[in-house]
Amino acid sequence: MTLSVFDLVFFAAFFVVVIGFSVWKSRGGSDSSDYFLGGRSLPWWLIGISIVAANISTEQMVGMAGQGAGDVGIAVSLWQLAGSIGVVVFAFTLLPRLLKSGIYTIPEFLEYRYNSLARAIMALITVIIYIGVLLTAVLYSGGLTMQTVLGVPLTQGVWVLGVVAALYTVWGGLKAVAWADLFQGLALLLGGLLVFGLGLHAVGGWESFAEANEERLHMILPSDHPVLPWTGAFAGMWIVLLYYCGLNQFIVQRTLAARTLRDGQAGVIFAGALWLLVPFAIVLPGTMASQLFPEVEETPDRAFPYMVTNLIPAGLRGFVLAAIAGAIVSSLGSMLNSASTIFTMDIYRRLFRPNASQTSLVLVGRLVTAASVALACFLAPQLADPRFGGVFQFIQQFQGYIWPGVVAAFAFGLLVPTAPPAAGVFALLAGPALYGLFQAFAPDIHFLLQVALTFQLVVFAMGFITFVWPLEKPRALPVREDLDVTSSPKLKLAGGAVVVATVLIIWIFR
Numbered sequence: 001m002t003l004s005v006f007d008l009v010f011f012a013a014f015f016v017v018v019i020g021f022s023v024w025k026s027r028g029g030s031d032s033s034d035y036f037l038g039g040r041s042l043p044w045w046l047i048g049i050s051i052v053a054a055n056i057s058t059e060q061m062v063g064m065a066g067q068g069a070g071d072v073g074i075a076v077s078l079w080q081l082a083g084s085i086g087v088v089v090f091a092f093t094l095l096p097r098l099l100k101s102g103i104y105t106i107p108e109f110l111e112y113r114y115n116s117l118a119r120a121i122m123a124l125i126t127v128i129i130y131i132g133v134l135l136t137a138v139l140y141s142g143g144l145t146m147q148t149v150l151g152v153p154l155t156q157g158v159w160v161l162g163v164v165a166a167l168y169t170v171w172g173g174l175k176a177v178a179w180a181d182l183f184q185g186l187a188l189l190l191g192g193l194l195v196f197g198l199g200l201h202a203v204g205g206w207e208s209f210a211e212a213n214e215e216r217l218h219m220i221l222p223s224d225h226p227v228l229p230w231t232g233a234f235a236g237m238w239i240v241l242l243y244y245c246g247l248n249q250f251i252v253q254r255t256l257a258a259r260t261l262r263d264g265q266a267g268v269i270f271a272g273a274l275w276l277l278v279p280f281a282i283v284l285p286g287t288m289a290s291q292l293f294p295e296v297e298e299t300p301d302r303a304f305p306y307m308v309t310n311l312i313p314a315g316l317r318g319f320v321l322a323a324i325a326g327a328i329v330s331s332l333g334s335m336l337n338s339a340s341t342i343f344t345m346d347i348y349r350r351l352f353r354p355n356a357s358q359t360s361l362v363l364v365g366r367l368v369t370a371a372s373v374a375l376a377c378f379l380a381p382q383l384a385d386p387r388f389g390g391v392f393q394f395i396q397q398f399q400g401y402i403w404p405g406v407v408a409a410f411a412f413g414l415l416v417p418t419a420p421p422a423a424g425v426f427a428l429l430a431g432p433a434l435y436g437l438f439q440a441f442a443p444d445i446h447f448l449l450q451v452a453l454t455f456q457l458v459v460f461a462m463g464f465i466t467f468v469w470p471l472e473k474p475r476a477l478p479v480r481e482d483l484d485v486t487s488s489p490k491l492k493l494a495g496g497a498v499v500v501a502t503v504l505i506i507w508i509f510r
Contacts, residue, residue: 007318014187014322019167022180042178042257047267050178050254052274053185054334055083056327060278061192063141063395065286066300072227073216073287074509077279081219082237084272084502086245088495091265094246096485097414099261101478106249107346112477113413114424116350121428122409123346125402126249130339133398134250135332135376140383141301142328148305149321155381161325162377165332170366178254180333184326189274191323192281195304198311199288209288216287219509229446236448239455243403247410250338265491272498276505332373340368397447400439404455405431412462417474423462430458 042050060080067076103109107126111119139158146157203209210217223231245268246252258264282304289296289303293310296303312320344365349356356364409427413419434457438450445453 004314004317006315007321010318011322011325014183014318014326015164018180018183018326019164021183041259042254042263042267043259044263044266044270046178046182047254047258047263048270048274049185050181050334051087051251051268051271053181053188053327053330054250054254055271055275055331056185056188056278056282060282061141061145061304061324061327063137063301064278064283065289065304066302067227068216068283068286069290069296069300069303070227071216071225072221073213073218074279074283075219075221075228077283078219078228078233078237078506079240080275080278081502081506082241083245084275085499086241087268087272087275088498090246091268091495092487092492094410094414095255095264095268096261096487097477098252098256099258099264100485103256103478104345105342106247106252107342109477110409110413110424110428111350113475114409114419115421118409118421118424118428119346120351121425122406123342125406125428125432127339127343127347129399129402130250130335130342131372131376132379133395135335135339135372136379137383137395138328138331138335139376139380142325142332143380144301144384145305145324145328148302149309149324154384158380159377161328161332162373164325165329165336166370166373169333169336170369178257181330184323184330187319187323188327188330189277189281191320192285193277194316194320195285195307195311196280196288199285199292199307202311203288203291209291212291213287216290217509219506226446228448232446232448232452235452236450236455239407239451240399240403240448242407242411247406249342250334253334253338253341261485262488262491265487266494269491269495269498272495273501276498276501279505279509336369336372339372340365343368400435400447400451400454401432403431404435404451405429405458408455408458408462412459412466416463416466418470419462419466420469420471422469423465426465427458427462430461431455434458 064076064079068074098106098109101109101112103112105123107119107123110122139162140154142161143152143154143157146152146161147154150157152160200206200209203212220230221228221233223229244251255264255268258267285307286300286303289307290300293306296306308317308320308324344361348364349361353360405427408431409424412427413424431454434454435450438445438454439447442450
C-alpha cells in the first residue's frame with residue numbers, strides 16, 4: 001500500500017495523541033486501586049467504549065472477517081450478537097453481586113465462595129490462557145495485518161505492536177488503557193463501517209451482494225457444518241458467553257472500576273448495543289473480499305487487510321490504519337493489564353506477600369506487564385503454522401480449556417449455596433482435564449459440543465459432591481456498604497431494547 005504524507009502524519013499523530021492523553025489522564029494514582037481499577041471512577045460511556053475496544057481487535061478483523069470470507073459467512077457474527085444478550089443478562093444478575101463485594105478480580109470472588117485453592121487455580125489458568133492464547137493471537141493477527149498492508153515482516157510487526165501497547169499500560173494501568181480505548185474504540189468502529197461502505201459500493205450495492213453471497217448470509221448453519229453447526233451453537237455457545245460476558249477479567253475489570261452500579265450497568269448495555277455493528281463493520285467486509293478478490297479464499301485471514309489495501313483511497317488510509325493499529329494495541333493493553341492484575345493480586349499478594357505495600361504491588365504489576373508482552377511476542381509468530389486452522393478458530397478452540405470448568409464453578413456455586421469448597425476446586429481442575437480428553441480422543445465432535453459435554457459432566461459431579469459433603473451454612477461474601485445496588489427501570493428498558501434488536505438481526509439473517 002502506498003501512503004501519502006497526510007496518511008503518515010495522521011497515523012503518527014493519532015498515536016502521539018492517544019498515548020499522550022491516556023498517560024496524562026492516568027497521572028496521580030499511586031496505589032493498587034488506582035493502577036488496577038482506575039480508582040473505581042470510570043463513567044458509563046467510557047466503560048462501554050472501552051469494552052468494545054478491548055473486545056474487538058485483529059482477532060476479529062482478521063479471524064472473524066476471515067471466516068466471513070469462507071463458508072461460515074455471517075454466522076460467525078453469532079459470537080458477538082449473542083454476546084450482546086450476554087452482557088445485558090450479566091448487567092442485572094452477576095454485576096451487582098461483584099460490585100457489592102468490592103473485589104479486584106474474578107478469581108478473588110472464588111476465594112470468598114469456596115477457598116483460596118479455588119482462587120489460585122483459576123488465577124493460574126487465566127494467566128496461562130491470556131498469555132499463551134489471547135495475547136499471542138492478537139499479536140500474531142496484528143503482525144499479519146501489518147505484513148499484508150504495509151509489507152512489514154511478521155516478527156518485526158509483532159514486536160512493534162507489543163512495545164507500543166506495553167508503553168502506556170505499564171505506566172498508567174487500567175485508567176490509561178480505558179482512556180486510550182476512547183479514541184481507539186471509536187476509530188475502530190468508524191474505520192470498519194468505512195470499509196463496509198466502500199466494499200458495498202464496489203460490489204454494486206446490497207442487492208447484488210446478497211444475490212452473489214446468498215449461501216453466506218445465514219446465521220443458522222446445518223448440524224453437519226464443520227466450523228459452526230447450529231447444534232454446537234445451541235448447546236455450547238451460551239456457556240462461552242456466560243464466561244466471556246460475566247467472568248472474563250479483561251471485560252469485567254472495567255465494570256469493577258465503575259463509579260456506581262448504574263455506570264457499570266449502563267456501560268455494558270452500551271457495549272452490547274455497539275456490538276450490533278460488528279456484522280457490518282467486520283464480518284461482511286470479509287465476505288465482500290471473497291467476492292471482489294477470489295484469491296482471498298486461499299488465505300481467508302487476509303480478507304480484511306485485503307479490503308483496506310485495495311479499497312481505501314489515499315488520504316483515508318492513515319485513518320483506517322490508525323483504527324486497525326489502535327484496535328490491536330487497545331486489546332493488548334486490556335489483556336496485559338488484566339493478566340498483571342490477576343498475577344499481582346491473586347498470586348503474588350495472596351500467596352507470597354500478603355502484607356505487600358501499595359508501591360510494591362504496582363511495581364510487580366508493571367514488571368508482569370512487561371514480561372507478559374515479551375513472552376507473547378516470542379510465541380506469536382508460531383501461529384503462522386497452518387495446523388492451527390486460522391486465528392479465530394485457534395482462540396475459540398483453546399479457550400475451551402477454561403470455559404466449562406469456570407462457568408460450572410460460578411453458576412453452581414451461586415445457585416447452590418451448600419456447594420462445598422471441594423466442588424469448586426473439582427470443577428476448576430476437571431474442566432480442563434475433561435475438555436483435553438475430548439480434544440485428544442473425540443476430535444470429530446465439534447469443540448462447542450465438547451464444551452457442553454464437559455460442562456454437564458462437571459455439574460453432575462459437583463452435584464454428587466454437594467450431596468455427600470454439603471456446607472452446613474452458606475459462606476458470607478464481603479459487602480460494600482457505600483454502594484447502592486438498585487437497578488434503574490430505564491436501564492432495564494435499554495437492556496431489553498438491545499436484546500430485541502439482537503434477536504431481530506438474527507431473525508433477518510436466519
